[in-house]
Amino acid sequence: xxxxxxxxxxxxxxxxxxxxxxxxxxxxxxxxxxxxxxxxxxxxxxxxxxxxxxxxxxxxxxxxxxxxxxxxxxxxxxxxxxxxxxxxxxxxxxxxxxxxxxxxxxxxxxxxxxxxxxxxxxxxxxxxxxxxxxxxxxxxxxxxxxxxxxxxxxxxx
Amino acid sequence: xxxxxxxxxxxxxxxxxxxxxxxxxxxxxxxxxxxxxxxxxxxxxxxxxxxxxxxxxxxxxxxxxxxxxxxxxxxxxxxxxxxxxxxxxxxxxxxxxxxxxxxxxxxxxxxxxxxxxxxxxxxxxxxxxxxxxxxxxxxxxxxxxxxxxxxxxx
Numbered sequence: 001x002x003x004x005x006x007x008x009x010x011x012x013x014x015x016x017x018x019x020x021x022x023x024x025x026x027x028x029x030x031x032x033x034x035x036x037x038x039x040x041x042x043x044x045x046x047x048x049x050x051x052x053x054x055x056x057x058x059x060x061x062x063x064x065x066x067x068x069x070x071x072x073x074x075x076x077x078x079x080x081x082x083x084x085x086x087x088x089x090x091x092x093x094x095x096x097x098x099x100x101x102x103x104x105x106x107x108x109x110x111x112x113x114x115x116x117x118x119x120x121x122x123x124x125x126x127x128x129x130x131x132x133x134x135x136x137x138x139x140x141x142x143x144x145x146x147x148x149x150x151x152x153x154x155x156x157x
Numbered sequence: 158x159x160x161x162x163x164x165x166x167x168x169x170x171x172x173x174x175x176x177x178x179x180x181x182x183x184x185x186x187x188x189x190x191x192x193x194x195x196x197x198x199x200x201x202x203x204x205x206x207x208x209x210x211x212x213x214x215x216x217x218x219x220x221x222x223x224x225x226x227x228x229x230x231x232x233x234x235x236x237x238x239x240x241x242x243x244x245x246x247x248x249x250x251x252x253x254x255x256x257x258x259x260x261x262x263x264x265x266x267x268x269x270x271x272x273x274x275x276x277x278x279x280x281x282x283x284x285x286x287x288x289x290x291x292x293x294x295x296x297x298x299x300x301x302x303x304x305x306x307x308x309x310x311x
Contacts, residue, residue, distance in 0.1 A: 004216070004219040004220075007220070007223075010173060010223060011173065011223065012172060012173050012174035012177075012223060012224045013172055013173070013174070014172065014173055015169065015170050015171065015172060015173070016167065016168070016169050016170075016171060016172070016173050016175075016176040017169040017170065018173075019173040020169070023220055055212070055216070056216050056219075059161075059212075059213050059216035059217060059220075060216070060220060062161045062164070062213070063164055063180050063184075063217055063220070064167075064169075065164070066164070066167045066169060067167070067169040092251070095248065096251070096252065096255060099248070099252060100274075103274055103277075107270050107273060107274075108269075110269060110270070111269050111270030111273055112270060113270065114268045114269065114270030114271050115270045115271070115274065118255075118256075118259050118271070121259070122255075
């Protein structure tokens with residue numbers, strides 16, 4: 001399980017709004033830092049780390065919603081929800097494939113064939129599950145989602 | 158998955174510290190709404206929802222950790238332990254569902270490998286469920302919830 005990142009420039013005395021902005025922006029940047037690896041798809045840790053960061057980001061947004069203008073907040077929240085959701089489908093399959101591959105070694109030769117067939121089916125499903133995730137990333141880039149998100153949430157001092 | 162409960166009573170212009178005392182108890186209450194279901198091992202959905210609520214509490218405690226003394230992290234560790242055990246239970250539930258679906262798609266064909274894994278996963282699930290219940294009872298005996306709420310208000 002990924003550990004929490006250190007959030008800079010927050011303190012008990014600062015206002016909730018200022019700290020909420022710092023936390024949300026930090027987790028957004030953390031989430032996006034794993035995107036290239038998630039697109040590549042070779043190492044499953046990137047999808048995992050990006051998804052965990054998106055969940056932390058959502059937890060922050062759930063907690064601090066009252067600090068922000070409702071309509072724009074809602075629009076950004078829905079996009080983050082979409083990111084978590086499409087990545088979740090891929091991650092769930094990564095977990096299953098890894099688990100069955102581990103189990104494979106403890107089975108007899110005849111039993112292994114059954115599970116090998118299941119792994120192949122899951123690998124095909126994973127390939128399909130990656131498509132909506134990749135399409136979403138392309139769409140978000142085309143709409144400059146990252147810039148819009150940061151412009152809305154970054155601290156203006 | 159159950160939606161997070163709406164946080165009420167925030168004041169964005171008040172300090173981070175003061176708002177921590179408002180948000181954190183609400184996240185604890187969300188976790189405890191699922192307690193009534195946990196003694197039935199078949200309540201998969203509710204156990205899963207409790208895990209999600211625990212995860213939300215954990216992340217919220219991590220955001221607010223800066224407001225508290227060092228021993229606050231011990232409470233976070235306990236929350237992470239609970240999340241991990243419930244995560245293992247959920248993983249087994251998903252694996253059992255996938256194996257049953259896979260077996261079902263072959264109808265009458267014998268699949269000894271699938272049967273072996275179903276039996277093994279059931280055993281693991283039962284052991285994890287018992288471990289979770291034991292841990293939960295231990296925490297209840299030492300008034301973990303009250304301790305959490307007191308530390309948030311400290």
